[in-house]
Amino acid sequence: MATNKSRFSAKSSSSLTPWLGIAAIVILLDQLSKITITKLFTLGEEKFVTSFFNLVLAYNPGAAFSFLRDAGGWQRYFFTALALGAAAYIIFLLKKHGGQRLFCWALALILGGAIGNVIDRLLYGHVIDFLDFHHKALGHFPGFDLAGHFPAFNIADSAICLGAGLFILDELRRVNR
Known part of the structure; x- marks a missing residue:
């Protein structure tokens, strides 16, 4: 029982470095993929890959799934400030709970995205x-256009979704203990 108690304690002897490293890898993969796609494609250009997947260059001035896409520009600053505030809080949580591996994986992926x-x-x-x-x-189905396209997304969005899923899994595991 003492092992579980120390594992979930507020103080952690684990370093922040590995978690920031994971976030940095997500950022690097995300930015390299975006640079590559912008060099190879023009805005709106699509490349058929499979019967259910295309590559397409799209710009999203809004949030996830183009939420507030046509809001007039203020959303850029709002979502930037929101993400930077969340990043600061995530770093605080990573420092505080560095020994909780699944929880920190989730946070590191969300931070990188x-x-x-x-x-x-x-x-x-x-x-x-x-x-x-x-x-x-x-x-x-609602949320999809008539051609059945899910809104385009990127590696950062994928990392955020994967991190959210891991966060939920971690919470379910914690509650079931």
């Missing part, structure tokens, strides 16, 4: 998206 998209907002005024999943059957 958030910073990856902040870099886009600061450099370009929008987030660069390029992963386009689709299926004809999806056109019948």
Whole structure:
């Protein structure tokens, strides 16, 4: 029992470095993929990959799934400030709970994804998206266009979603103990 108590204690002897390293890897992969796609594609250009996946260059001035896309520009600063505030809080949590591996993996992925998209907002005024999943059957569900396309996204968005999933898994595991 003492092992579990120390594992989840507020004080941790674990270093912040590995978690920031994971976030840095996410940022690097995200930015390299975005640089590559912008060099190879023009805005709106699509490349068929499989029957359910395309590469496409899209710009998103809003938030996830183009939320507030046409809000007039203020959203760029709002989402940048929100992400930077979240990043600061995540770093605090990583420092405080560095020994909780699954929890910190989740936070590191979310941190890397958030910073990856902040870099886009600061450099370009929008987030660069390029992963386009689709299926004809999806056109019948809310949130998908008539051609069945899920809104385009990027590696940073994927890391945020994976981190959120790990966060939920960690919480479910913690509650079940």
